[in-house]
Amino acid sequence: MIADRITRSFGGVQAVDVEHLEIPRNAITALIGPNGAGKTTLFNLLSGFDKPDTGAWSFNGRALAGIPAFKSARMGQVRTFQLTKVLARLTVLESMKLGATGQRGESMLAAVVPALWSSQEREIEQRALRLLKKFNLFEKKDDYSASLSGGQRKLLEMARALMTEPEFVLLDEPMAGVNPALVQSLLDHVLDLKAEGMTVLFVEHDMHMVRHIADWVVVMAEGRVVAEGPPYEVMRDPAVIDAYLGSHLDADIGVITGRYDEEGNKLP
Numbered sequence: 001m002i003a004d005r006i007t008r009s010f011g012g013v014q015a016v017d018v019e020h021l022e023i024p025r026n027a028i029t030a031l032i033g034p035n036g037a038g039k040t041t042l043f044n045l046l047s048g049f050d051k052p053d054t055g056a057w058s059f060n061g062r063a064l065a066g067i068p069a070f071k072s073a074r075m076g077q078v079r080t081f082q083l084t085k086v087l088a089r090l091t092v093l094e095s096m097k098l099g100a101t102g103q104r105g106e107s108m109l110a111a112v113v114p115a116l117w118s119s120q121e122r123e124i125e126q127r128a129l130r131l132l133k134k135f136n137l138f139e140k141k142d143d144y145s146a147s148l149s150g151g152q153r154k155l156l157e158m159a160r161a162l163m164t165e166p167e168f169v170l171l172d173e174p175m176a177g178v179n180p181a182l183v184q185s186l187l188d189h190v191l192d193l194k195a196e197g198m199t200v201l202f203v204e205h206d207m208h209m210v211r212h213i214a215d216w217v218v219v220m221a222e223g224r225v226v227a228e229g230p231p232y233e234v235m236r237d238p239a240v241i242d243a244y245l246g247s248h249l250d251a252d253i254g255v256i257t258g259r260y261d262e263e264g265n266k267l268p
């Protein structure tokens, strides 16, 4: 994804002022920065949930600036949400099926010809059940989404995003509120997205996640991109440590992106 001159202000506050930004294809990129840095605003712009004052960006050569989310989903881009109030009142399977709305290939013809409609329905249900199995939520398919734990909700959000078979997935704080027992499973699922060829961008405060799975890190402060690069470089940048990481880092500054076995050997 390539972006230029993105600005967005609210009243007198310049929330985003990004000159140039590139998100590498088929890699996992972390967007980090202190509170109020403009991460959420940029994320909302890129995912089509807000409109920029100026700026243009494209993914795989297709212009996306200002395109609303339901349209960009058909173009292969999808995001997860932190808050799922509405979905909480649906069952897990229903939430998944709703995630297919706006899928690519959905045609007007299918909507008016019942035979086509029902075959598409069946296909959507099959896909939903396959994903629920993969994300260990199959047993929960008839439970209300509200009954899930924080971590299971995160798994559902991710599984749901995959209903549109996206190429570019934007994850909104995938680790927020996740019980430590589910952290590894979530990290593995994000690594799987990359293994399956997707491009991933996530906003996250959890440095554990950034250090362990990001291939590329973009640091924002006061609406601007102040540093970007591979995590081992960015996290050693004195300006970044001063501005942000100092208060978030524990003793372990090691960056170990990827999968490892129990002896610490890197897996392919």
Ligand SMILES: Nc1ncnc2c1ncn2[C@@H]1O[C@H](COP(=O)(O)OP(=O)(O)OP(=O)(O)O)[C@@H](O)[C@H]1O
Binding pocket: 010, 011, 013, 014, 015, 033, 034, 035, 036, 037, 038, 039, 040, 041, 042
């Ligand atoms: N809808 C809005 N109306 C007014 N000001 C806003 C709005 N959204 C964001 N802002 C302002 O824009 C700036 C950037 O906010 P943003 O939420 O994007 O930062 P952030 O990096 O996501 O912060 P956090 O880590 O706390 O979520 C802040 O000064 C914020 O107060």
